[in-house]
Amino acid sequence: MDNRDEVREFLMSRRAKTSPTEAGLPAGTNRRVPGLRRSEVAMLAGVSVEYYSRLERGAISGASSSVLDAISRALQFDDAETAHQDLLAMNALGRVFYAPVVGDGGRTPDRDGTVTQGGYSTHVVVDEDFVLRVPESIPYEAAAPLLCAGITTYSPLRHWGAAPGKKVAVVGMGGLGHLAVKLAHAMGAHVTVLSQTLGKKDDGLRFGADDYFATSDPQTFETLANTFDLILNTVSSAELDFDAYLSLLRLDGSFVNVGAPAEPVSFQVFTLFGNRRSFGGSGIGSIAETQEMLDFCAENGIATEVEVISADQINDAYERVLRSDVRYRFVIDTTSLGGAAS
Incomplete structure (x- = not known):
C-alpha cells in the first residue's frame, strides 16, 4: 500500500512540534525550521541523516521495530502516536494483522487526527484495501465474531493442514473453540473436543465434533496418546499440563496456541523430541484470509452462536x-x- 504522503505528513508534523529544548538540545540561533532539524532527529535516534530523511520522505516500509522505537523516543511520541507510526509501517507493507494496543484502550489517531472509536463506532470511513464483504447468508450479528474468533481459528487450521484424513483436537469449547469445531469439521478433518467436563458435549457433537472427551478424566490422556495431527488450544491458561497434551500428538503433529495466557507457560522440551512434535502459536489472519474465511463460512453454513x-x-x-x-x-x-x- 502506497502511504508515503501520509507517513511524510505525520513525521514532518511531529518533528515540527518538538522543540530542541524539549529534546534536551541547545536551541541555538538562526533556526530556519520550527522544531527539530532532520540531523537532530537522526542524532537522537542513532541513525544516519540520510536514513532518517528517507523515512521522512515516506519510505517507512521495512523499517525495523528498533528504528521505529528510536524515532518515537527522539520525537517524544505519546502512546497513540507510537501506535499510529507502527500502523503506518504495517500499512506500507500491505500487512495489517492487528490494531496496536495503546494506553487509552487501543484507539489510534485517524487520518484527520481525531481519535477513532474502535468497535463502538456507528460509522466508519476506511481504505478500500481493508474492507471485507460479508456474504448475505451470514447475519451481521453472527458475522461480527467471525472477524475475531473466526479468523483466529480459521488461519491456523488452514496453515497446519486441517483436511480429510487429518485428526484435529480442539482444546476448550468456548467462543473460540466452538468455531474451531465447526471450521475443522467443514474442512473435512476428524474432530475431537478436549474439554474439562462433558457439560457441552451435546453442543460439541451438534457443531460437528466426532468425539468429545473430558480432560478431568486421566484416562483421556492414555486413550488418546499419539493420536492427533493437530491440537488447537483455545484456552488462555498457563496452568494446563502442556506435556500431557503434547503427548497426544502423533508423528510430526503440532500443538498450536490461539489462547493467550498472561503468564509464561512451561513444558519439557524432551516431550517434543518424541514423534518430532512442534509447539506453535497463531494470532489472527490477513485481510485476504479473513475474506476467504467469510466466504468459506457462507459456503458451509457456518455462523457464530x-x-x-x-x-x-x-x-x-x-x-x-x-x-x-x-x-x-x-x-x-x-x-x-x-x-x-x-
Missing part, C-alpha cells in the same frame, strides 16, 4: 463471561449505544 445484548447489559454480560456463562459469544446491539449514553 451468539447472544445479542443491549448496551445497558454490558456489565452483566462481563460478569457472565467471568463465570463462563455464555454460549458462545455476546454481541452488542450498537443501536442501543445512544440510549445507554443518555
Whole structure:
C-alpha cells in the first residue's frame, strides 16, 4: 500500500512540534525550521541523516521495530502516536494483522487526527484495501465474531493442514473453540473436543465434533496418546499440563496456541523430541484470509452462536463471561449505544 504522503505528513508534523529544548538540545540561533532539524532527529535516534530523511520522505516500509522505537523516543511520541507510526509501517507493507494496543484502550489517531472509536463506532470511513464483504447468508450479528474468533481459528487450521484424513483436537469449547469445531469439521478433518467436563458435549457433537472427551478424566490422556495431527488450544491458561497434551500428538503433529495466557507457560522440551512434535502459536489472519474465511463460512453454513445484548447489559454480560456463562459469544446491539449514553 502506497502511504508515503501520509507517513511524510505525520513525521514532518511531529518533528515540527518538538522543540530542541524539549529534546534536551541547545536551541541555538538562526533556526530556519520550527522544531527539530532532520540531523537532530537522526542524532537522537542513532541513525544516519540520510536514513532518517528517507523515512521522512515516506519510505517507512521495512523499517525495523528498533528504528521505529528510536524515532518515537527522539520525537517524544505519546502512546497513540507510537501506535499510529507502527500502523503506518504495517500499512506500507500491505500487512495489517492487528490494531496496536495503546494506553487509552487501543484507539489510534485517524487520518484527520481525531481519535477513532474502535468497535463502538456507528460509522466508519476506511481504505478500500481493508474492507471485507460479508456474504448475505451470514447475519451481521453472527458475522461480527467471525472477524475475531473466526479468523483466529480459521488461519491456523488452514496453515497446519486441517483436511480429510487429518485428526484435529480442539482444546476448550468456548467462543473460540466452538468455531474451531465447526471450521475443522467443514474442512473435512476428524474432530475431537478436549474439554474439562462433558457439560457441552451435546453442543460439541451438534457443531460437528466426532468425539468429545473430558480432560478431568486421566484416562483421556492414555486413550488418546499419539493420536492427533493437530491440537488447537483455545484456552488462555498457563496452568494446563502442556506435556500431557503434547503427548497426544502423533508423528510430526503440532500443538498450536490461539489462547493467550498472561503468564509464561512451561513444558519439557524432551516431550517434543518424541514423534518430532512442534509447539506453535497463531494470532489472527490477513485481510485476504479473513475474506476467504467469510466466504468459506457462507459456503458451509457456518455462523457464530451468539447472544445479542443491549448496551445497558454490558456489565452483566462481563460478569457472565467471568463465570463462563455464555454460549458462545455476546454481541452488542450498537443501536442501543445512544440510549445507554443518555
